[in-house]
Amino acid sequence: MQNDLFPLPETLTAALSGQFGPRFSQGESTRLQHGRDESVHQPMLPQGVVMAENSEEVALTVKLCAEHGVAIIPYGVGSSVEGHVLAPHGGISLDLSGMNRILDIHAEDGDATVQAGVTRMQLNNALKGTGLFFPIDPGADATLGGMAATRASGTNAVRYGTMRDNVMATTTVLADGRIMKTGGRARKSSAGYDLTRLLVGSEGTLGIMTELTVKLYPIPEAITAAVCTFPDIDSAVQTVIQTIQLGVPVARIELLDPLSLSAINQFSKTSLAEAPTLFFEFHGSPASAAEQAETVQAIAGELGGTDFAWATRPEDRTRLWQARHDAYFACLQLKPGCRCFPTDVCVPISRLAECIAATNADIAQVSIPIALFGHVGDGNFHLVVLVDPENQAEMDEAAWISSRVVERAIAMEGTCTGEHGIGLGKRKYLVQEHGDVAVDTMRAIKMALDPHNLLNPGKILPATKAGCAASA
Incomplete structure (x- = not known):
């Protein structure tokens, strides 16, 4: 965790201290803040942190690190869930949060x-x-x-x-x-x-x-939100598929399973039905937004959807979508002290129902709590797999279900990550998804632009047996 195997050269430390003063820190608390994120990975601390305020300061830091062969890891607010900001090779965490103009x-x-x-x-x-x-x-x-x-x-x-x-x-x-x-x-x-x-x-x-x-x-002239519950996940997903295939220009379609909604109700003090649920949002003129909502309501009704509730007031829409955004942190409270082992696959919309059904069958085989929700309007869904990182049995179950859903998505011509990225966590799936030739091409681009592998090393590209620098 401390990365003591990668001490900073004294000349680099002196140069950064002289250039940045208190905006360069080697304090353990600052390093710990920049060596962890929302992922299940153990903290991996940089050896120092630079707080940059403009492009020229970033360039100077990178140039100094390059001269000393020291890794640089960009850092924003640390909300990554795939270990993007961790420092497996030590180095300098380059905090860009002060570049906020x-x-x-x-x-x-x-x-x-x-x-x-x-x-x-x-x-x-x-x-x-x-x-x-x-x-x-x-x-x-x-x-x-x-x-x-x-x-x-x-x-x-x-x-x-x-x-x-x-x-x-x-x-x-x-x-x-x-x-x-x-x-x-x-x-x-x-x-x-x-x-x-x-x-x-x-x-x-x-x-x-x-x-x-x-x-x-x-900003749309009119925005209408709606919530609809369903007897099962498949009915909800079929509603999504038909909505997209009919060309309804819906702005948002979110799916939440009963466990997600139970967590949201406890966390956000809401009273949403704890059943498979879709959240919708429609943008346009007042007439077109209403027409979109009516069309989707009819589709949902044919598939067993009930309690189709509209929200047109801004405060009601805000409350609804805040509850949805709270889903991740709400699910963490289902198992206090746990971490999330995340999976976010994306598949062609025509395969979405099949993929989610098979995933739910897998969920039924494990003992750890797993919530399912996602941006299903474009075929993207998440599993929030709640684990104790110190419990190897739980980590093994999480790894099993993650690999199952990822491999299934790739087999359906989808992707191992719809939006989280590869980071440290999904490097092993890159060849499976893109093939050796594509990954070799990515590696060649990396070597051309970063021949000494100093920019966020250890991320995206899988390791090679030959120990290529770009995979370290």
């Missing part, structure tokens, strides 16, 4: 440029009065830099896409300390390789994004 808002063009430490809620608060909003909502108030690094999405992805679709440009520091600009504010371009898309989802292994330009969207 909104640099430009171009309301007439529908975009904004921000530093990487700006959070999604901070951006949306700054947009009040413009008639615009930033829609990507992973639940946690994550930094936009972290969201871009993991290609995050969330409840609105079925209508507005993921970070992949909404990052237009970046300022990125490369492994040798050079600063690179990618993309631009034009809505399309055919000029050269799409380096922005290469960086989005690279989890800090190819470069450190310090500024982002993101798309903004008009």
